[in-house]
Amino acid sequence: GENVEQHPSTLSVQEGDSAVIKCTYSDSASNYFPWYKQELGKRPQLIIDIRSNVGEKKDQRIAVTLNKTAKHFSLHITETQPEDSAVYFCAAGGGTGKLIFGQGTTLQVKP
Amino acid sequence: DGGITQSPKYLFRKEGQNVTLSCEQNLNHDAMYWYRQDPGQGLRLIYYSQIVNDFQKGDIAEGYSVSREKKESFPLTVTSAQKNPTAFYLCASSIGGQNTEAFFGQGTRLTVV
Numbered sequence: 001g002e003n004v005e006q007h008p009s010t011l012s013v014q015e016g017d018s019a020v021i022k023c024t025y026s027d028s029a030s031n032y033f034p035w036y037k038q039e040l041g042k043r044p045q046l047i048i049d050i051r052s053n054v055g056e057k058k059d060q061r062i063a064v065t066l067n068k069t070a071k072h073f074s075l076h077i078t079e080t081q082p083e084d085s086a087v088y089f090c091a092a093g094g095g096t097g098k099l100i101f102g103q104g105t106t107l108q109v110k111p
Numbered sequence: 112d113g114g115i116t117q118s119p120k121y122l123f124r125k126e127g128q129n130v131t132l133s134c135e136q137n138l139n140h141d142a143m144y145w146y147r148q149d150p151g152q153g154l155r156l157i158y159y160s161q162i163v164n165d166f167q168k169g170d171i172a173e174g175y176s177v178s179r180e181k182k183e184s185f186p187l188t189v190t191s192a193q194k195n196p197t198a199f200y201l202c203a204s205s206i207g208g209q210n211t212e213a214f215f216g217q218g219t220r221l222t223v224v
Contacts, residue, residue, distance in 0.1 A: 006153070009151065032211075034212065034213070042217075043201065043215040043216060043217050043218060044154070044201070044215050045215070046212050046213075049212065089153060089154060091154075091213075097142060097159060097161040097167075097207075097208075098156060098159060098167075098169065099144065099156070099159075099203075099205075099213055100156060100170075101146070101153045101154035101155075101156075102153055103151065103152055103153035104151075104153045104154075
């Protein structure tokens with residue numbers, strides 16, 4: 001079945017540094033790739049998404065890149081801040097209506 | 112807040128008992144989802160529904176059942192057949208179609224003792 005692999009599982013960076021989280025997906029029919037942030041004790045919330053007709057999208061300090069040929073996409077956070085500390089999930093959606101999530105990355109930003 | 116509500120927030124049940132988790136949305140969304148969250152395993156899809164009166168199994172449907180009799184409601188029943196039911200359960204909804212944002216409820220933490 002469809003699968004989304006996410007790496008790394010944990011990531012620790014110094015405040016101000018960049019953080020990169022990578023995901024690969026198995027279903028070539030996937031065409032929607034959102035990223036969610038889940039703070040401790042809270043629900044996941046969408047931070048950015050990209051569709052298959054776009055290779056890159058940026059929103060302030062957050063950017064996502066998509067390589068459909070290689071079936072992988074990445075989240076880039078620049079100038080990290082302590083409030084960026086959270087669990088981040090990638091996901092892939094397609095024609096079946098399913099939205100499959102990766103295993104999550106715990107990001108710790110050290111002040 | 113967010114238009115999608117799960118209840119209760121915490122739920123305790125004895126082993127062998129069925130239990131139903133509630134999920135209601137007032138966003139007029141067609142699609143609804145149930146996910147299970149365990150440490151280190153991300154969000155795993157249990158069931159999803161793209162339209163009222165229709166639903167499909169996700170990756171870990173065994174031991175669970177759902178219904179979608181109303182557009183705004185998608186209850187999940189955890190049956191005694193689920194071998195390891197203690198987990199955090201998240202419900203989500205989206206407008207529907209292929210490329211739409213999913214909005215999550217606040218989750219229900221189920222503990223089976």
